[in-house]
Amino acid sequence: MSFDKEKVLKKCNDWCKNTLMETLGIEYVDAGEGYLVATMPVTPKVHQPMGLLHGGATVALAESVGSAASIMFINHEKQEVRGIEISANHLRSKREGVVTATAKIIHQGRSIHLWEIKIVDEQENLISLCKLTNMILPKR
Template sequence: MFDKDKMLQLCNDWSKNTLMETLEIEYIDAGEDFLTAKMPVNPRVHQPMGLLHGGASVALAESVGSAASIMFVNPEKSEVRGIEISANHLKAKRDGMVYATAKIVHKGRSIHLWEIRITDENDSLVCLCKLTNMILPRKER
């Protein structure tokens, strides 16, 4: 049975001392086939012209899509690796908040394909991404 609160807590705990914490990404909603996070748009994620950096959008998308794959695997037995990501940057954003929602397109045993929509506070599409994750057996560390 899917436990939304447990999933969100797990994702937010894993973000400590990582790029996700640096970018202030916070996981805020989850369901059986989606995961949503938010990220503030401020100078920390700007490019030199004062706009949301495309790389920050891609980092947000990959973070959400990779974390979402954890919903379908046993993290004690499997690891998730992003192997391909593409992004279409559709709207400039200077400040406020962006929200990324990853929805599963294909859920195989070894490959997951996600569509990640990044929107603003008005639900306007800022960036559309596609992420492919490979599911690998967990190695001893």
């Protein structure tokens, strides 16, 4: 597979316009064979009432980066991606700054992709560890 990092990042960031990803400030910042990285600012917009990063915003970041990562592996004219299961362990809280999510492929089958997504803070402290299963479907 020929891999053009800048093209992948541009495409992923273009997909974010007028979506939840744009609302949350998610930006794709790095990509390579078998991984994709995105960041999200931690501001009051993504806080829960106690002033901490909301677990739902964290899971939205994880699913966004994991689903976009699957898209890197499919034939866009014939296939599409659907997230079918996500799990998250929230290990640390965060009040401000930036979190970075790195999706790494665990299993790349014809119809199922399994991703591990680690979400860390600026000091590489693990905030959340997520697992995402995507189904690869024929395009309708």
